[in-house]
Amino acid sequence: MVETGRRERKKQRTHQALVNAAMRLFERKGFEQTLVTEIADAADVSERTFYLHFPTKEDVVIGTAQARLDAGLRAIAEWEPGQTVAEVLGRAGRLIAEETWRSDLPSGLAELRVRLLATTPSVQARLVQRLMRTQGELIEALHRAAPESVRRVDAAALVGALLGALNAAAIVSVEQGDDPERIRAALHRAIDLALRPELVAAAVRQEEPAGG
Amino acid sequence: MVETGRRERKKQRTHQALVNAAMRLFERKGFEQTLVTEIADAADVSERTFYLHFPTKEDVVIGTAQARLDAGLRAIAEWEPGQTVAEVLGRAGRLIAEETWRSDLPSGLAELRVRLLATTPSVQARLVQRLMRTQGELIEALHRAAPESVRRVDAAALVGALLGALNAAAIVSVEQGDDPERIRAALHRAIDLALRPELVAAAVRQEEPAGG
DNA sequence: ACGATTGATGCAGTGACTGTAGTGTTGTGG
DNA sequence: CCACAACACTACAGTCACTGCATCAATCGT
Numbered sequence: 001m002v003e004t005g006r007r008e009r010k011k012q013r014t015h016q017a018l019v020n021a022a023m024r025l026f027e028r029k030g031f032e033q034t035l036v037t038e039i040a041d042a043a044d045v046s047e048r049t050f051y052l053h054f055p056t057k058e059d060v061v062i063g064t065a066q067a068r069l070d071a072g073l074r075a076i077a078e079w080e081p082g083q084t085v086a087e088v089l090g091r092a093g094r095l096i097a098e099e100t101w102r103s104d105l106p107s108g109l110a111e112l113r114v115r116l117l118a119t120t121p122s123v124q125a126r127l128v129q130r131l132m133r134t135q136g137e138l139i140e141a142l143h144r145a146a147p148e149s150v151r152r153v154d155a156a157a158l159v160g161a162l163l164g165a166l167n168a169a170a171i172v173s174v175e176q177g178d179d180p181e182r183i184r185a186a187l188h189r190a191i192d193l194a195l196r197p198e199l200v201a202a203a204v205r206q207e208e209p210a211g212g
Numbered sequence: 213m214v215e216t217g218r219r220e221r222k223k224q225r226t227h228q229a230l231v232n233a234a235m236r237l238f239e240r241k242g243f244e245q246t247l248v249t250e251i252a253d254a255a256d257v258s259e260r261t262f263y264l265h266f267p268t269k270e271d272v273v274i275g276t277a278q279a280r281l282d283a284g285l286r287a288i289a290e291w292e293p294g295q296t297v298a299e300v301l302g303r304a305g306r307l308i309a310e311e312t313w314r315s316d317l318p319s320g321l322a323e324l325r326v327r328l329l330a331t332t333p334s335v336q337a338r339l340v341q342r343l344m345r346t347q348g349e350l351i352e353a354l355h356r357a358a359p360e361s362v363r364r365v366d367a368a369a370l371v372g373a374l375l376g377a378l379n380a381a382a383i384v385s386v387e388q389g390d391d392p393e394r395i396r397a398a399l400h401r402a403i404d405l406a407l408r409p410e411l412v413a414a415a416v417r418q419e420e421p422a423g424g
Numbered sequence: 425a426c427g428a429t430t431g432a433t434g435c436a437g438t439g440a441c442t443g444t445a446g447t448g449t450t451g452t453g454g
Numbered sequence: 455c456c457a458c459a460a461c462a463c464t465a466c467a468g469t470c471a472c473t474g475c476a477t478c479a480a481t482c483g484t
Contacts, residue, residue, distance in 0.1 A: 153384050
């Protein structure tokens with residue numbers, strides 16, 4: 001798994017050069033205004049080479065976000081007897097949130113990356129497109145873990161709710177300009193609300209108009 | 213709003229011709245294999261005219277799906293004092309589900325349309341991209357209706373959970389080949405699970421291994 | 425040393441989508 | 455009834471993301 005040859009190192013360097021060049025350009029000119037040709041030029045490789053490293057322009061921004069979700073898969077695969085669905089999904093959600101935390105926020109590119117993710121429609125669309133595959137796997141895993149008590153559509157609703165809540169909360173939190181710690185809190189809060197909305201749902205009512 | 217002139221009628225006819233031509237081609241050759249030029253040719257208009265009626269090829273499939281979600285907006289705007297968040301969101305969700313039911317399923321194109329929506333990645337991505345806008349509006353509406361008790365990130369988590377659950381359940385149900393009545397049931401079930409997951413979460417555990 | 429991989433390249437496409445200038449039909453005010 | 459404005463539609467040239475293919479050259483296994 002750890003390729004140590006010179007060939008591999010060169011490849012990694014090219015990859016990193018493309019990421020760096022792309023992000024700098026995205027920051028300076030915006031995502032849509034940046035042409036793939038310009039990214040390749042700035043990284044001093046051919047445009048064709050760009051597509052050896054990334055299937056689409058959007059994937060440069062998405063980066064390793066996909067990998068995080070695979071962590072969630074493992075959580076469900078390790079469902080231990082006696083745990084409720086909420087417990088298992090909660091664990092999966094927290095793994096995803098923490099992994100996002102660890103890999104995205106500390107690095108220098110994190111802020112720009114998250115901002116682009118939250119604000120560029122085509123990047124969002126691409127991320128969701130990839131998310132769909134993982135979501136499907138999560139649903140299957142949950143359903144397979146307890147085929148009799150959790151029907152497939154139920155699994156879909158639960159997993160969809162969890163990921164939908166995480167996604168929406170992350171976007172809103174980022175758009176508000178929250179600092180990393182608040183984003184993290186928002187993600188965990190979203191998990192709680194998605195899996196135990198009675199926390200709010202039962203308690204909160206709209207205030208009676210206070211006459212004025 | 214009801215334009216009755218001859219000009220307007222011609223326009224509608226062109227629009228319908230494009231939809232019909234497109235759907236027939238999508239069915240015969242598949243979405244990706246169908247060129248916009250072919251759609252335009254089949255409808256006997258120029259390719260440029262196609263883009264006067266649809267911003268993207270994907271939007272032909274999406275059709276009026278967007279309009280349904282606006283019904284949900286109204287439900288939240290009409291939040292009456294004393295109702296819980298769950299009640300309001302539940303009403304919104306049921307409106308969306310019923311509207312989907314009414315506008316999509318009875319028509320002849322419905323089945324193909326839903327199948328394309330559930331199975332074509334680029335169409336999915338485009339739908340979600342549009343959904344994001346409506347989701348943002350729903351979040352704002354919910355937050356504005358009770359700014360003190362429902363913070364923006366909470367509203368995001370709740371709305372995200374609801375739409376995520378509806379989306380995932382719809383896809384899985386369609387992929388299973390469910391008939392319309394089952395899809396409808398899946399949507400309502402998804403609403404219940406998204407807003408009151410304790411229905412399942414508290415009760416369902418993975419069965420203790422039955423000694424094998 | 426030598427042949428097999430394989431990362432990078434050049435080039436010629438394809439296909440979705442846009443800008444622009446123009447044409448003909450339809451609605452409208454005098 | 456006749457300008458005149460509005461607008462659906464058209465023709466055409468262009469942009470840009472992305473792909474297929476043949477080729478080169480550096481690296482790797484033997």
